[in-house]
Amino acid sequence: MTRRDTISPRQFVACAFVAALSLLIRRFPRALAERAGAAAVLAAPLSVLPLAVGLAAAFALCRKKPAGVPGLLTDTLGQAAGRVLTGVYGLWFVGYAGFLLRSGAERFLTTVYTGTQPWLFVGIMALVCALAAAGRCAPIARAAMIFRRGMLALVALVALLTAKDLDLALLQPLKLSDLRAAAAAGLEVANLLSIGFFLGFLGARLDKPVRLTDAAPWIAVLLGIIALMTVECLGMFGQELTAMMRFPYFMLVRDLTVLGALERLEPIVIVLWFFPDFILISLLLHMAAQNLRFALGARTHRLLAPVCAALAVAAALALPGGTDQQQTLSESLVPLLCAAFAFAPVPALLLAAAFRKKL
Amino acid sequence: MKRLFFPLAALALLTLSGCGLSRGIYSNYRAIEELQLVRTLGLDADDGALVLSAAAARAQDGGAPVIARCAATGIPQGLDALQLRVPRGQLHFAHTQYIVLGEDYAARGVGDALDFVERDIHTRLGAALFVVRDGTAEALLTGSGEGWDVGDVLTEVLAETSRHGDCCVFDARETAVDLSEYGTALICALRLKDTQDSVFGLPPGLTAVPDGYGILRGGALVGWLDGADARAASFVRGKLGTVTLAVPAGGGTVTVELSAPPPEIELVSAEGGIVLSLSAAPEAVIVGQTETKPDTRSLAAALDAQLREALERVLERARAENCDFLALTRALRTQGVAPAALPPDWLRTLDARVTVHTTVRPGYDMDARAGTDGGGAA
Numbered sequence: 001m002t003r004r005d006t007i008s009p010r011q012f013v014a015c016a017f018v019a020a021l022s023l024l025i026r027r028f029p030r031a032l033a034e035r036a037g038a039a040a041v042l043a044a045p046l047s048v049l050p051l052a053v054g055l056a057a058a059f060a061l062c063r064k065k066p067a068g069v070p071g072l073l074t075d076t077l078g079q080a081a082g083r084v085l086t087g088v089y090g091l092w093f094v095g096y097a098g099f100l101l102r103s104g105a106e107r108f109l110t111t112v113y114t115g116t117q118p119w120l121f122v123g124i125m126a127l128v129c130a131l132a133a134a135g136r137c138a139p140i141a142r143a144a145m146i147f148r149r150g151m152l153a154l155v156a157l158v159a160l161l162t163a164k165d166l167d168l169a170l171l172q173p174l175k176l177s178d179l180r181a182a183a184a185a186g187l188e189v190a191n192l193l194s195i196g197f198f199l200g201f202l203g204a205r206l207d208k209p210v211r212l213t214d215a216a217p218w219i220a221v222l223l224g225i226i227a228l229m230t231v232e233c234l235g236m237f238g239q240e241l242t243a244m245m246r247f248p249y250f251m252l253v254r255d256l257t258v259l260g261a262l263e264r265l266e267p268i269v270i271v272l273w274f275f276p277d278f279i280l281i282s283l284l285l286h287m288a289a290q291n292l293r294f295a296l297g298a299r300t301h302r303l304l305a306p307v308c309a310a311l312a313v314a315a316a317l318a319l320p321g322g323t324d325q326q327q328t329l330s331e332s333l334v335p336l337l338c339a340a341f342a343f344a345p346v347p348a349l350l351l352a353a354a355f356r357k358k359l
Numbered sequence: 360m361k362r363l364f365f366p367l368a369a370l371a372l373l374t375l376s377g378c379g380l381s382r383g384i385y386s387n388y389r390a391i392e393e394l395q396l397v398r399t400l401g402l403d404a405d406d407g408a409l410v411l412s413a414a415a416a417r418a419q420d421g422g423a424p425v426i427a428r429c430a431a432t433g434i435p436q437g438l439d440a441l442q443l444r445v446p447r448g449q450l451h452f453a454h455t456q457y458i459v460l461g462e463d464y465a466a467r468g469v470g471d472a473l474d475f476v477e478r479d480i481h482t483r484l485g486a487a488l489f490v491v492r493d494g495t496a497e498a499l500l501t502g503s504g505e506g507w508d509v510g511d512v513l514t515e516v517l518a519e520t521s522r523h524g525d526c527c528v529f530d531a532r533e534t535a536v537d538l539s540e541y542g543t544a545l546i547c548a549l550r551l552k553d554t555q556d557s558v559f560g561l562p563p564g565l566t567a568v569p570d571g572y573g574i575l576r577g578g579a580l581v582g583w584l585d586g587a588d589a590r591a592a593s594f595v596r597g598k599l600g601t602v603t604l605a606v607p608a609g610g611g612t613v614t615v616e617l618s619a620p621p622p623e624i625e626l627v628s629a630e631g632g633i634v635l636s637l638s639a640a641p642e643a644v645i646v647g648q649t650e651t652k653p654d655t656r657s658l659a660a661a662l663d664a665q666l667r668e669a670l671e672r673v674l675e676r677a678r679a680e681n682c683d684f685l686a687l688t689r690a691l692r693t694q695g696v697a698p699a700a701l702p703p704d705w706l707r708t709l710d711a712r713v714t715v716h717t718t719v720r721p722g723y724d725m726d727a728r729a730g731t732d733g734g735g736a737a
Contacts, residue, residue, distance in 0.1 A: 172692045241539050264454070
């Protein structure tokens, strides 16, 4: 007898929240400081507007098609085109997982384990994630619920320990003229919503539709975390240094001392960021396997998950590994692809659905 | 799949343990008993070449700390080369507390050192930064030879300057931030001194004493701030501890302990240049015996004049060198003026108005307690 693989809206939101933490540490607050300078602190609050538009569209689609993105694709585009597009998304998830594996490995290499080879981290992470992806998604969602608490505690502890050293003058002055740059940076923050769209492929597993009241508080917490990290890094390093550093948040942790006795906490903090990576990559591999199963008409995703993981490892090792190349990928190409895969289909689908009178 | 999970997970953990005949695949593994924890790192320039020196913490058995020196083409290469120069164990830089720069090195520019500290995974931006006046970092690290522990000396300097010094110690992060945000920074200067008396509770003999600030502009050492000027700079930056001053007043000399909150720096007007109003309200406590006791009003006036003169002199120095080592830009920022909005020569044309109003209080004095519950005769 097979157990039902369902997740609750709370678990879905926890997955999206923890997965977004994995994405934000790769780019923020460095990218925000680079784009908006001292006004970077306004980026998270200003992202509310584009987020609200995106959320309104997403929840409108959810209400109409609670079966998730695959159902939406087949219903609006037809069975054949729907299957092909679902397969394309499956391949994108494999490639994205490959990038995340490599990027996570590079993070370890540049912050703690210099002189080591990336394949070690890529391989172990892929192995762990493949095992999770080959199973049901409910255990991953339950793990996300646990990791969310841990990550919140970690972020709060770092904020507490950093507070006394912040120089708030470095966050000033904030002027109306900076709002434009801050709004552009806010779009980058809003791009995190792409993860919500990707997780929409799990829509059929939801035991009931996700409501805005389930998601809104955690989106607010996520924006709060981004704003907090930005304040911490700008208040500690100033905008220029923050924009120059690869991982300013980890640099900040490197100098933390607890009661003058405990120092060098950064390996613990960096390693704890493994959990968001695990959730995101496992879900991507799981969804990739499910999508390809649907596209290929296979009976189960269990064998496809290790294949997807192997392909992701191959993609990870094929990617350029230098710090600069990795930075270019995570700063420009990958966010663009994320935005393209997440946001471009929504208006197209709505148009197609209107044309076919499916919604 | 479940049957495979636990053996695979156990195998994965084994590879990470660092146990085994070799180091394993965990490249950062170090046997703790072999570590020589570096407390002080020295950087010098010798005829254009980089010279690194490192002093480890004193051994647990009280043995002399390990000191190593090497010449190198760059800091990372130098740190590797230093490993070959230690007689025992392995140098470990993760707990480096102090970075000492020779005067020649600082004059060439500290950008490389700060870049390295930012990027290297071992060294920290929290390390305190010093520059040796008229000397080299290597001379400070090797000191008087046998029994010399530069780490102990610098710990005493750090503690003393934070309480009573004219100057204070900035760490690498503060220096890097000042350089990136304001283009200039101050760095605590040290001078090697052979003393007959105990300094900072350290035994007589060779020691290092704080000697004002080095001024960094564009990352390179461009000058020094001495004595009263260094004190005034600390004061403007809100870093002054409690300092002891001898003030000529009322026909004698009064010794006071001066402490002050950071001065209020205000942008008064922006028409035809920037006009800064700097208001200081220090507090002086009389601690020294005086031959002729001056009234507090004349003492306050004398202190006001002395402090105002020092503040105006240091402001004039900043203006003359067009170098914002007083971090006035920081004060302007808090009032909504973006550094980028300032004209390039705003400091040269700065009109600064200094106001000092010292409050003088009598110090601990048995006479003053007469007739109180102190038990003295009424």
